[in-house]
Amino acid sequence: MKVLVLGGTGFIGFPAAQALVRKGYTVYSLARSEAKEKTLAAEETTAKHDQHGVDHTGDVSSDAWIPLIATLDVIIETVTGSADGSRSVLERVEKAATALRPPGSPLLSYIYTSGTWVHGDSRTTTVTDTTPILTPAKLVAWRPAIEQLIVSSTVLNGIVIRPALLYGRSASIFSMLFKGAAEGRVSWPGTPGGRYALVHADDLAELYVLCAEKASVVGGKIVDGANPMTESVDELLEKLVRVSGARGPYEYREPADPFEEAITTNTLLRPYLANALLGWTPKKQGFVDGLEMYYVAWQASL
Template sequence: MKVLVLGGTGFIGLPAAQALVRKGHTVYSLARSEAKETTLAAEEIIPISGDVSSDAWIPLVATLDVIIETVTASPESSRSVFERVEAAARALRPPGSPPLSYIYTSGTWVHGDSRTTTVTDTTPILTPAKLVAWRPAMEQLVVSSTVLNGIVIRPSLLYGRSASIFGMLFKAAAEGKVSWPGTPGGRYAVVHADDLAELYVLCAEKASVVGGKIFDGANSVTESVDDLLEKLVRVSGAKGPYEYREPADAFEEAITTTTLLRPYLANALLGWTPKKQGFVDGLEMYYVAWQASL
């Protein structure tokens, strides 16, 4: 396959692009600097100079099999990129071509916060976290497209490597105090970056049979935030005890989201099963990996 990863130098996009390369696919990604171009080229990913707002990548739409979008973070940018791909597909793809598959990256915060109700991939979205309240409409725009073969992946909180959002928590611990937004008793749906990358590969390779589907990308078991913070105090050598604090903004409010998530669809349709050690169980290793990534 020929695959374009939008956001292919980021925490989600780069592992996905690397995994696709390992499977033998031709992978392109945008690069906004010479340094990023070098990073991509070293991974056998073909760099394209520019960003999503440029036209540099648009001609590729004529011959691509899949576009994976991992970069947009606002309703305006998400819709703009999607509509540009639709327009390019109409204009550039030869008559009779298979629909271009478009994998959009959402997130499990759309399920909202609940410490009593378990949700799955196919649970209706009723009360998304405020920060991502716009995403369900974007998801539906993608999967209902009559031009593209739309698929949605909702990553949960990512761990491993440079730690993504959890890097802020690790940084606080390294500075001597484990302080985190929330209240006791919360639980996180999580997934390792490498396991998530494998989900993107499976969706791309089987896109023709899973078009229109929305997949939650998460481990099968949620993890206790209390256990995470308590163990981090020990692992990091920070001064205990850990403490919770009030969220400072909408982003930190989203971080407090408890989602009792039991995903099943990716396993049932794609055979996807996360393999990495859990976040709390492997915390020593993941904390050291974060330190090494700085």
């Protein structure tokens, strides 16, 4: 299987690329700098030139990766963060697939990365993969329309993965929380009593692998990538005070911008499709239970 990971050096794309390489697949990715090229090469992904002389140096807005579409099995898109950007990449892939792939070729599988914030904020209503989207978080209110474009495409085999809040490794969004704790203060946007839907970066990577391998099963589907149980934000912050040695008590604050407002999103999520269709079960220790390990891992990643 040949897979192109758009965003293959990012927090989601890099573990996914590593997991695909471990399974023996050919993985392509783009590099925007010499340092990124070396990182990708060390992980046995194609960062610069393949045997056909295709140049993979550039970003998603370049044409460097377009010729690959002729022979790819899967594209994993983990990089676009706007409606215009997501729509532009989708349209370019559809156009190239139509022009470059021989007649009778299987549909190119296109795995798009959304997020569980589209479920919106609620502390009382439990949602699943197939719950209708009514009130998405403002920051990602544009995503449901893009999701529908992906799964309804007649040119591609569209699949959508909605990752929950990521933890582990260099901590993703929680690096901001850890940084504050390391400086002596645990302060986080929100109010008491919240709960987060979470997933470890490595478990999420395995979900991307399964979706790529079983794309014919999940084509046209939207799956939530999250642990089976949510976790208490209060417990997270309280334990972080102890783990980091920060001054207590922890405190909540008003969001400073739309991104921090999105961080306050509470999601009572019980995902089921990824397990039912693909047999995916997260294996990593939960965020609060393994917080000592995850805090040390973040420190080591600096």
